[in-house]
Amino acid sequence: MTAESLSDLGLRLLAPARFTAQSLADILDRSGLVITCGPGGVGKTTTAAALGIAAANRGRKVLVITVDPARRLADALGIKDGGKSYEPHRVRGIGENGGSFSAVMLDAEATFDRMIIERTDDPAKSARILSNRVYRSIAGSLAGAQDYMAIERLHQLHSSNRYDLLVVDTPPSRDAIDLLEAPDRLVRFLGHPIYRALTMSQRSFARVTNAGTSAFLWIVRKLAGPALVEDTVEFFRSLAGIEDGMRQRASEVAALFRQTDTALVMVSSPRAEAVSESAFLANAVVERGLCLRAIVVNMIHPLPPELDGLDEVVAGSLADHVDFHRQLRELALSERHEMIALTTIAGDAMTVIEIPLLEVDVHDLDQLTNIAVRLITLGSS
Amino acid sequence: MGLYALGVNEAWMTRARVLVVAGKGGVGSSTVAAALSLAMARRGADVLLISVDGRPGLGPLLGGEPLDDRDQLLKKVGRKGRIRGRTIPPRQAFADYLDMKGIGGVLRRTAAAASLDTIAASTPGLEHLLVLGKIKELVREGAADVIVVDTPPAGHAAAFLRSATALQEIVSSGPVRTQADEVAAMLGDRTQCQATLVTLPEETPVSEVIELAYDIEHHVGITLTPLIVNGCWPERSGLAVSPRIAARDADIKLTASQLRALDVSARFGRSRQRLTATQLERLARELPLPIITLPRLTTARVGPLELAELADALVDERSSMAS
Numbered sequence: 001m002t003a004e005s006l007s008d009l010g011l012r013l014l015a016p017a018r019f020t021a022q023s024l025a026d027i028l029d030r031s032g033l034v035i036t037c038g039p040g041g042v043g044k045t046t047t048a049a050a051l052g053i054a055a056a057n058r059g060r061k062v063l064v065i066t067v068d069p070a071r072r073l074a075d076a077l078g079i080k081d082g083g084k085s086y087e088p089h090r091v092r093g094i095g096e097n098g099g100s101f102s103a104v105m106l107d108a109e110a111t112f113d114r115m116i117i118e119r120t121d122d123p124a125k126s127a128r129i130l131s132n133r134v135y136r137s138i139a140g141s142l143a144g145a146q147d148y149m150a151i152e153r154l155h156q157l158h159s160s161n162r163y164d165l166l167v168v169d170t171p172p173s174r175d176a177i178d179l180l181e182a183p184d185r186l187v188r189f190l191g192h193p194i195y196r197a198l199t200m201s202q203r204s205f206a207r208v209t210n211a212g213t214s215a216f217l218w219i220v221r222k223l224a225g226p227a228l229v230e231d232t233v234e235f236f237r238s239l240a241g242i243e244d245g246m247r248q249r250a251s252e253v254a255a256l257f258r259q260t261d262t263a264l265v266m267v268s269s270p271r272a273e274a275v276s277e278s279a280f281l282a283n284a285v286v287e288r289g290l291c292l293r294a295i296v297v298n299m300i301h302p303l304p305p306e307l308d309g310l311d312e313v314v315a316g317s318l319a320d321h322v323d324f325h326r327q328l329r330e331l332a333l334s335e336r337h338e339m340i341a342l343t344t345i346a347g348d349a350m351t352v353i354e355i356p357l358l359e360v361d362v363h364d365l366d367q368l369t370n371i372a373v374r375l376i377t378l379g380s381s
Numbered sequence: 382m383g384l385y386a387l388g389v390n391e392a393w394m395t396r397a398r399v400l401v402v403a404g405k406g407g408v409g410s411s412t413v414a415a416a417l418s419l420a421m422a423r424r425g426a427d428v429l430l431i432s433v434d435g436r437p438g439l440g441p442l443l444g445g446e447p448l449d450d451r452d453q454l455l456k457k458v459g460r461k462g463r464i465r466g467r468t469i470p471p472r473q474a475f476a477d478y479l480d481m482k483g484i485g486g487v488l489r490r491t492a493a494a495a496s497l498d499t500i501a502a503s504t505p506g507l508e509h510l511l512v513l514g515k516i517k518e519l520v521r522e523g524a525a526d527v528i529v530v531d532t533p534p535a536g537h538a539a540a541f542l543r544s545a546t547a548l549q550e551i552v553s554s555g556p557v558r559t560q561a562d563e564v565a566a567m568l569g570d571r572t573q574c575q576a577t578l579v580t581l582p583e584e585t586p587v588s589e590v591i592e593l594a595y596d597i598e599h600h601v602g603i604t605l606t607p608l609i610v611n612g613c614w615p616e617r618s619g620l621a622v623s624p625r626i627a628a629r630d631a632d633i634k635l636t637a638s639q640l641r642a643l644d645v646s647a648r649f650g651r652s653r654q655r656l657t658a659t660q661l662e663r664l665a666r667e668l669p670l671p672i673i674t675l676p677r678l679t680t681a682r683v684g685p686l687e688l689a690e691l692a693d694a695l696v697d698e699r700s701s702m703a704s
Contacts, residue, residue, distance in 0.1 A: 040406015225554035272682035317627035320619025
């Protein structure tokens with residue numbers, strides 16, 4: 001790997017290191033919040049769950065918050081049904097030395113609904129918001145709303161003080177940055193002049209007088225029809241009573257992300273594409289003042305020892321063995337070459353933990369516990 | 382395995398004007414989109430590859446510069462075939478759209494301008510719809526024989542394709558509604574548009590692709606092409622025999638270190654072959670789609686050579702499995 005290709009990965013920004021690497025056990029013992037991030041398809045959710053189990057077995061009261069677990073993993077954690085599992089679910093049989101392990105799936109829509117109900121004093125008013133068309137679509141599918149509600153829920157769970165450690169699993173790559181930026185973005189949005197004008201006390205669209213806001217609504221009306229404008233105005237206005245609280249909580253979570261006992265753990269794989277996405281992400285999180293503490297590299301193919309001779313074998317079962325050995329070794333070496341970039345990013349500041357490609361997909365607690373043990377053992381340097 | 386049957390006729394690739402390629406993160410759907418573009422160009426097609434999420438690296442992979450929002454010639458193939466590439470940033474699609482609807486100039490320079498991004502970002506599916514709308518325009522202009530669309534990764538492929546029908550539910554009039562109607566019609570028309578799903582022969586990716594297939598077929602009504610299973614280790618029946626016995630059969634005496642090396646690869650190879658066979662059988666059982674398998678590359682970094690290898694495999698009848 002040349003200096004040039006390293007700077008392509010944006011590594012300059014990461015130097016000099018701000019901390020020295022801690023073992024993974026130390027990170028899990030000392031953090032109050034661990035956030036996993038990384039590209040898609042690298043086993044992020046599985047790793048988050050295994051980190052939680054590892055910490056629970058070290059005596060901590062752990063809650064793992066996941067976004068979109070694969071079905072069988074969700075089953076193993078007992079959080080299959082989104083509706084029923086709004087509250088954290090305690091997983092029995094995990095946790096030693098006084099530790100415990102719970103899991104919860106983040107349900108943005110339910111969180112939003114509850115926030116409206118709890119923070120609105122008048123039931124008729126909250127019913128009106130909940131049936132608002134703009135609200136329904138925002139709560140259900142708006143990309144940003146998912147992140148805002150993650151913040152809201154994280155705040156609730158963190159301030160409940162029921163857990164020593166929260167492990168938060170984020171959606172893939174660029175979205176992970178979205179999630180980490182969500183508190184700041186929400187604060188900005190709630191302070192936006194258009195938003196403020198919309199939530200002032202005018203009774204209807206016709207009386208919105210702020211020029212920028214009129215233009216905004218004019219565009220919405222031109223693009224999507226007048227009915228949507230009324231709904232939009234009503235929706236923003238209905239938020240008026242609860243926005244101060246949202247803003248407050250978003251600021252608190254923004255501060256929480258930057259606390260020194262908050263650790264980011266990057267999960268990646270040795271594919272070139274995943275490595276470059278990880279480099280991009282590492283840069284972005286460090287730039288934002290967050291502490292990236294460890295890199296877990298999953299799905300590494302085993303490197304068989306070199307094979308001397310046997311070049312002349314061209315047929316029969318042995319030829320299959322020799323060919324397969326050559327291909328596997330080629331792939332495994334190529335992966336190790338790509339991983340140099342990840343160890344360079346880590347430098348002296350982060351622990352790098354290399355987990356071999358597993359023979360089976362992980363979907364029960366024994367397998368997760370097994371990975372938890374490996375993480376701690378391999379992350380002890 | 383050994384389920385190889387009649388080759389899937391490769392004409393499926395160019396059957397519609399738009400070929401949407403989708404898969405969860407990490408399964409290699411962008412690479413497959415590039416390989417499909419190459420395979421089509423080899424058949425003489427004029428291909429436009431669009432990376433919705435803006436993966437600039439697809440440009441160099443096909444022999445050109447990194448992709449940006451301008452149309453760029455990446456590669457000429459044979460006498461007629463060529464591949465061009467570009468991205469469609471949602472922000473640009475939105476600006477184009479506003480221009481088209483006559484919302485420009487003064488209004489765009491008011492305080493509302495700053496909010497336009499907010500409108501686009503905070504209306505569910507609007508950004509996706511605008512990108513699809515732009516693709517629809519490109520189809521209408523006859524921009525290429527086939528437009529290959531590399532969809533956003535992770536869980537967003539379904540959201541991307543469902544954006545039109547989702548917006549039809551909340552917007553009842555105005556240009557956004559018209560746009561949603563037209564895009565939904567394009568996606569549902571098999572002569573206009575089809576979708577290729579990509580997965581890996583592993584349990585979770587297989588479960589997810591089955592879910593994705595039913596989801597988009599049901600909600601979007603899009604026609605699905607053969608399914609592409611990426612990263613399949615080639616079948617090697619010899620691995621079933623232990624290296625020691627294989628050597629004895631070949632009258633070769635292995636040294637201890639040779640035996641150790643082959644034992645490590647054989648153990649891994651057998652378990653991967655079992656997993657691959659199980660998952661391919663599961664796909665054949667649970668999804669009524671023909672399957673095309675692509676070989677596992679022996680490098681962690683896909684370059685032009687590997688891409689050519691994948692494009693070969695896409696049209697190789699040995700890659701096809703009966704459904």
